[in-house]
Structures are given as C-alpha cells and as structure tokens.
Amino acid sequence: MLYLTKLLLVLSLERKTKAYYLAFLHEDKPMRSCPAVAQNANTDTKVNNQALQSRNRAFSFWTKLAASVAFGSFLFGSAPALSQSLSDKTLVVAVAVAPPFIEITDDFHKPRGVDVSLIKELQKRTGFKTHQDEMAMMTLDEMVTLGRSGKADIVAGALSATAERSAHYSVTEPYVYNSVCMVTRANDTIDDIKDLQNRTLAIQIGTNVTSIADQNPGMHLYEVSSTFMTFYAVATGKADALLVDEIIALEYIKTWPNAGLKVAYRLPDTETGIALFFKKDSPISRELQKTYQDMLDDGTVDRIVRNELGAYIDLLTVKN
Numbered sequence: 001m002l003y004l005t006k007l008l009l010v011l012s013l014e015r016k017t018k019a020y021y022l023a024f025l026h027e028d029k030p031m032r033s034c035p036a037v038a039q040n041a042n043t044d045t046k047v048n049n050q051a052l053q054s055r056n057r058a059f060s061f062w063t064k065l066a067a068s069v070a071f072g073s074f075l076f077g078s079a080p081a082l083s084q085s086l087s088d089k090t091l092v093v094a095v096a097v098a099p100p101f102i103e104i105t106d107d108f109h110k111p112r113g114v115d116v117s118l119i120k121e122l123q124k125r126t127g128f129k130t131h132q133d134e135m136a137m138m139t140l141d142e143m144v145t146l147g148r149s150g151k152a153d154i155v156a157g158a159l160s161a162t163a164e165r166s167a168h169y170s171v172t173e174p175y176v177y178n179s180v181c182m183v184t185r186a187n188d189t190i191d192d193i194k195d196l197q198n199r200t201l202a203i204q205i206g207t208n209v210t211s212i213a214d215q216n217p218g219m220h221l222y223e224v225s226s227t228f229m230t231f232y233a234v235a236t237g238k239a240d241a242l243l244v245d246e247i248i249a250l251e252y253i254k255t256w257p258n259a260g261l262k263v264a265y266r267l268p269d270t271e272t273g274i275a276l277f278f279k280k281d282s283p284i285s286r287e288l289q290k291t292y293q294d295m296l297d298d299g300t301v302d303r304i305v306r307n308e309l310g311a312y313i314d315l316l317t318v319k320n
Helices: 002-012 014-027 061-071 114-126 140-148 210-215 227-235 246-255 283-297 300-308 310-315
Strands: 093-095 154-160 169-171 176-178 180-185 200-204 220-224 241-245 261-266 272-279
Touching: 093 114, 093 140, 114 154, 114 272, 114 283, 114 300, 140 154, 169 283, 180 227, 180 246, 200 227, 220 227, 227 241, 227 246, 227 261, 241 246, 246 261, 246 310, 272 283, 283 300, 300 310
Parallel strands: 093 154, 200 220, 200 241
Antiparallel strands: 154 272, 169 272, 176 272, 180 241, 180 261
16 A cells, blocks of 8 residues: 555656656765764874765666666655653754754754764664754853763764764764864965964864864963854954864855955865764664664765755765
C-alpha cells in the first residue's frame, strides 16, 4: 500500500516535471573538495586530519525518476526514524554565535545556521525538549565551561573536534573540515605569523590562540569576549590581526564590507573537523550519537551542510 501511494504521488506530479528536473540539476552539481578552514582558533590537537572526498552524484533526471518509481524511495524516501526516545527529557542546549554555523538574524531567541539545523533534526528524531523551547545563547568561554562541567547536554558553535576536547565531551563524527586563517586590515602588509612581532593579536577568551603567542614572545594579546569583538578590534585599530576559521572570516567580511578587512594568511596544517559536542558518558549522549550516525548514514547531515554552507562549498571538505 505504501508503494502504491508513492507511485500515485509520483504520477500526480507529471505536470511539475520541469520543476523537479531543475531541482535535480541543482542537487547533482558536483562538489569540489579542498583543504581549507578550521574552527575560530579553537584548534587544540587535531583528532582527524584526513578529509573525506565528496562523492559525485551525477545521475540524470530520468534515471532518478525511474529509480523513484521502481523503488518508491527517491522522491519521497523512507521517512527518518523518529524514535522519540528522549521525548520525556528536557536538555540544556548551549550555543555560541559563530556565523554561519550559529548566527542571529531576526530573532535573538531563534538562532540559525548549520549547527542549529543539525540540532533541530536531532530533536525532531528523538523528541527531546529544551527549557522554554530555546537554545541557551552564551559566549564561547561560558559555553565551554558549562559543557565541561556536565551541565549542558549539547554544545555547539563551529567547534573543532580535538583530542583534548574528546576527553571532556562525547564528540560526533565531524560533518565538515576546514582550517584557520589570519585576518588583518586590508591595507596592512602582514602576511605571516612572524610579522606580528611587536604587533597585537586579538583573541577570543576560551580559544587556544594563546599557544601561538607563547611561540611568538614578541606578540601582544588583546583579549575579548566574542568573535565579533576580535573583528571589531582589528577594524578599529585596537589590534593588528586575529585568527579564526576561514568560513567565519569570510562571513564577517561579507556582512561587514566597510570594515576594511581581508584574509591575509592561511595557516598550514590547521585543518580539523567541525562537530557537535554532547555531555560526556551520558545515556542521553549515547542516544544522540546513535541518531546522529543515522543522520550521517541516510544523507541528512550531507544535505543540511550543503544547504547551509552552499556559499562556501568550494572551501570545504564535506563529510559524506
């Protein structure tokens, strides 16, 4: 009966063939994987430095339509497993703004971004609730402190998966890989870390950038509470440079074009995977991990990442 229902639905869309055809063309555009960009200087020790290559899903429209009719799965696919296994649980979800992974647009109470979409899919499948139906917005330092104390069930905000962090969290398999870059004023000649001798580096409290300063004793640090303030510090001359995930850098530069900033340098060997973080050694976390793996296996993670980060896809190595 389910198959016949799907078949009837496919046939009923006959007059919308052109629209589906265009949709498939958009979906089938091959992805080019490149090493690039890591979490906003939250680079402790890399867990996994090997990026997986994107698959090329170059099927024609008619091949896909035939497959959907034959198997009743492509257009309408099997619905994701909605176990609702956590429907009686209220979880603490802590997030820190890091556009475009976590961003605020129209409503301070409703963040958006790829991390938010992944968390919402986890919630849809497992049924967990959040306090006042909201995610808790906080600074990176506050979020990390809360997460390590075990008081947060989910922590997110373009966080890189590292060996050091895995000691404190249950870390998902990374959904995308990227690297760190240095941002300066557009008219500055800084193009290497060594050029920061007797200059000032803006850092966000809670990151691991201080280790770079330890290796460059002539460098001064200007500590602030948020990623935005690091950009503000450089733009206004309070600091000369900042280190951040390249996608985050490009997002800020795009949305703040009059700030006069540029990506001056990409740090070699800083590629890490970005992931979601769950409470360590928790039965809830084990259920979230299982559900996240299902999302990887059925292509949902891939779809969300491509949809949310499409503007930067040439800079990314996407986990399939």
